[in-house]
Amino acid sequence: MIQTYILGGISAAFVILLTVIGYLGRHQFCPTEKTGISAYLYKAGAYIAGKKWFRRFYSLKVRQTLQAMHPADDMRALQLHYYAGKLQVCMVVIVACFSLLTLFSYVTYRDSVLQDGSRLIRGGYTDEEEPVSLLVTDEDGSSRLLEYELLARSYPDEQLEQMVSQFSEEIETLVLSDNKNTSEIYSNLNLQTTYADYPFEVDWESSDYGLVDSDGSVKNDETAQTQLVTLTAHLAYRDKEWECAFPIMVHPRKETALEQWIRQARQQLRAADEKSRTDEAFLLPGRLLGKEVSFRLSNEGREWMLAPLCIVIVILLFYMKDHDLDKELEKRRDGIERSYPEFVGKFVLLFGAGLSVRGVLQRISEGEDLNSDLRLELKVLLRDLKNGISESEALTRFGKRLGSPLYIRFSSFLIGNLKKGNSDLLRLLQEEAENAFILRKNHAKKLGEEASAKLLFPMFLMLGVVMAVIIMPAFMSL
Numbered sequence: 001m002i003q004t005y006i007l008g009g010i011s012a013a014f015v016i017l018l019t020v021i022g023y024l025g026r027h028q029f030c031p032t033e034k035t036g037i038s039a040y041l042y043k044a045g046a047y048i049a050g051k052k053w054f055r056r057f058y059s060l061k062v063r064q065t066l067q068a069m070h071p072a073d074d075m076r077a078l079q080l081h082y083y084a085g086k087l088q089v090c091m092v093v094i095v096a097c098f099s100l101l102t103l104f105s106y107v108t109y110r111d112s113v114l115q116d117g118s119r120l121i122r123g124g125y126t127d128e129e130e131p132v133s134l135l136v137t138d139e140d141g142s143s144r145l146l147e148y149e150l151l152a153r154s155y156p157d158e159q160l161e162q163m164v165s166q167f168s169e170e171i172e173t174l175v176l177s178d179n180k181n182t183s184e185i186y187s188n189l190n191l192q193t194t195y196a197d198y199p200f201e202v203d204w205e206s207s208d209y210g211l212v213d214s215d216g217s218v219k220n221d222e223t224a225q226t227q228l229v230t231l232t233a234h235l236a237y238r239d240k241e242w243e244c245a246f247p248i249m250v251h252p253r254k255e256t257a258l259e260q261w262i263r264q265a266r267q268q269l270r271a272a273d274e275k276s277r278t279d280e281a282f283l284l285p286g287r288l289l290g291k292e293v294s295f296r297l298s299n300e301g302r303e304w305m306l307a308p309l310c311i312v313i314v315i316l317l318f319y320m321k322d323h324d325l326d327k328e329l330e331k332r333r334d335g336i337e338r339s340y341p342e343f344v345g346k347f348v349l350l351f352g353a354g355l356s357v358r359g360v361l362q363r364i365s366e367g368e369d370l371n372s373d374l375r376l377e378l379k380v381l382l383r384d385l386k387n388g389i390s391e392s393e394a395l396t397r398f399g400k401r402l403g404s405p406l407y408i409r410f411s412s413f414l415i416g417n418l419k420k421g422n423s424d425l426l427r428l429l430q431e432e433a434e435n436a437f438i439l440r441k442n443h444a445k446k447l448g449e450e451a452s453a454k455l456l457f458p459m460f461l462m463l464g465v466v467m468a469v470i471i472m473p474a475f476m477s478l
Contacts, residue, residue, distance in 0.1 A: 011098040018091060021047055031081075038088070045087030049080050058083070062322055065329050071380045071401055086321050090314045097310035104306075118295065120150050120282040133298040136265070138291040144258070145298055146265055150282060151273050175231070177216075182248045189248075191216030191231075203234040210263045211250045220250055264289055332373050333403060338443070339371040340406045341436035346370075348429045357414055358385060377402060392418055406436070 021044040028046040048054055058079060066078045123130050129149040137143045176182070177190040191204045191214065206212045207230040211219055232245040265288055273282050284295050343364065350360040364370065365378035377398065384394040392415045399411035410432065417425040 011095070011102050014094060014098060018044055018095070028084075041088045041091050042084055045091065046080060046084035048087055049083035054083070059322065062325060065325050068401060068403065069325075069329050069332055072376055072383070082321075082325070086318055089317055089321070093314050093317060094310070097306070097313070101306055101310075118284045118286075120284060122150060122279075122281060134295050135298045136288060136293050136295055138288070138293045140291070144261065144265075146262060146269075148266060148269055151277055175216075182246060185212075185218055185248050185250045186220070188218050189216040189231075205232040205234065206230075207232075209267075212248070218250060226250070261289065335371050336374045336377070336402055337404050337406060338440070339374050340404070340410075341433065341440040343370060343374060344410065344429065344433040344436050348426070348433050351429065352426055357391075357417075358382070391415075406439075 018041070022040045024047050028043045028050075031042075034042050062082065063075065063079060066082060067075055070078055120132060129151055132148050132150050134146045134148055135143055136146050175189050175191060178187045179185050179189070189212065191202075193202055204214045204216070206214060208227070211227060212229050212231065213219070226249050228247055229250050230245055230247050232243060234243055268285070268288060272285055276282055286292060346364055346367075347360055350363055351357070355363065361378055361382060365375050365382060367375070380401070381394055381398045384397065385391060389397075395411040395415050399408035402408075413425060413428050413432065
């Protein structure tokens with residue numbers, strides 16, 4: 001339960017921290033599409049992203065990508081908005097992870113067989129023995145793993161006399177299994193609760209469970225000398241009981257210190273367990289083998305193993321958003337490049353009609369039939385010209401921002417006309433327009449071929465279905 005309290009406390013502390021940060025960032029700008037808790041977390045993320053210590057996490061590549069995608073916007077605001085969105089996603093993941101960890105810890109405690117560190121909850125009256133893996137920590141601070149089988153809850157003797165009817169019959173020849181005789185036991189015995197052709201139940205008892213357990217397992221891997229063990233078969237059927245005892249010879253093995261400790265600990269726990277078998281729970285002793293000990297389940301606290309996974313997820317989400325930003329930039333450039341033939345065609349048409357270069361660019365940027373990102377770049381180009389930047393410098397920046405060889409070549413035509421007074425500019429642009437439409441045609445053909453290739457897989461699936469429909473009836477008729 002302590003684990004649950006710790007995780008719950010961490011979750012509550014993180015939520016309180018987000019509440020404080022969100023309150024501090026309440027004056028931060030928030031996009032209109034974000035409402036409710038999304039807007040609140042965004043403002044908290046914007047507050048953190050605006051701090052000087054966080055700016056060391058700003059990426060130069062991200063800045064360049066944002067600048068290429070939004071050339072007309074304020075770069076500081078763009079970066080703040082971008083990293084605020086990243087932090088918003090990370091905060092949602094952290095809250096969700098700690099909430100799940102707290103819930104998992106609570107469910108684990110609720111269903112745990114060990115309650116309050118000293119009470120083993122038994123199963124029902126009809127249940128079998130339940131194996132429990134206990135991690136025992138003594139007063140010296142050393143821990144040992146103890147595998148223990150907790151007895152199921154049993155009825156008092158008075159109630160048993162009214163409910164249980166017993167009958168028995170002896171079994172001797174079926175217990176040897178692969179052994180030759182009872183004086184030479186080298187492998188496990190065939191001790192079962194029921195045997196074929198016999199209507200009764202059998203309960204086995206061993207005089208030394210350290211050598212022969214009630215399930216027939218013989219623990220003689222490191223036997224040093226031969227020892228005598230008496231096996232007793234309790235045969236029960238309805239209201240009758242029989243008992244059959246016979247000796248077997250087992251070669252005991254030399255136990256290690258840990259194995260000897262486990263055996264003695266099991267014996268002490270079994271003795272205490274037997275005394276309280278009619279109780280609802282088994283109260284574990286405070287001292288084990290002469291030392292003060294504490295108990296907890298060996299699988300307790302494993303929910304902490306999920307914490308590193310949550311951290312990895314948050315880090316991946318933080319940096320994967322940069323990858324998504326690169327994809328957006330690539331998509332933007334692809335759209336601008338596809339608009340190149342139409343752009344050049346309009347430029348040639350308007351320039352041939354007598355408009356100046358600046359007038360043509362102004363007219364195209366005001367239209368609505370071209371790519372919106374290309375129109376934005378043209379507006380940035382006109383803004384640079386209006387701010388006093390030379391035409392050659394502004395056109396050079398225009399080509400570099402778009403990052404496409406097509407627009408760089410187009411800019412070089414206009415720059416050459418400015419520097420050399422090239423009278424063949426219209427002819428060069430007409431040839432460029434023709435080449436651009438050829439490129440557009442080839443690009444469309446390439447996209448069609450890629451689409452055809454993608455359709456091959458579903459066509460093969462359909463072919464397989466058709467063949468199965470045809471072939472299956474032929475096989476079924478044979």
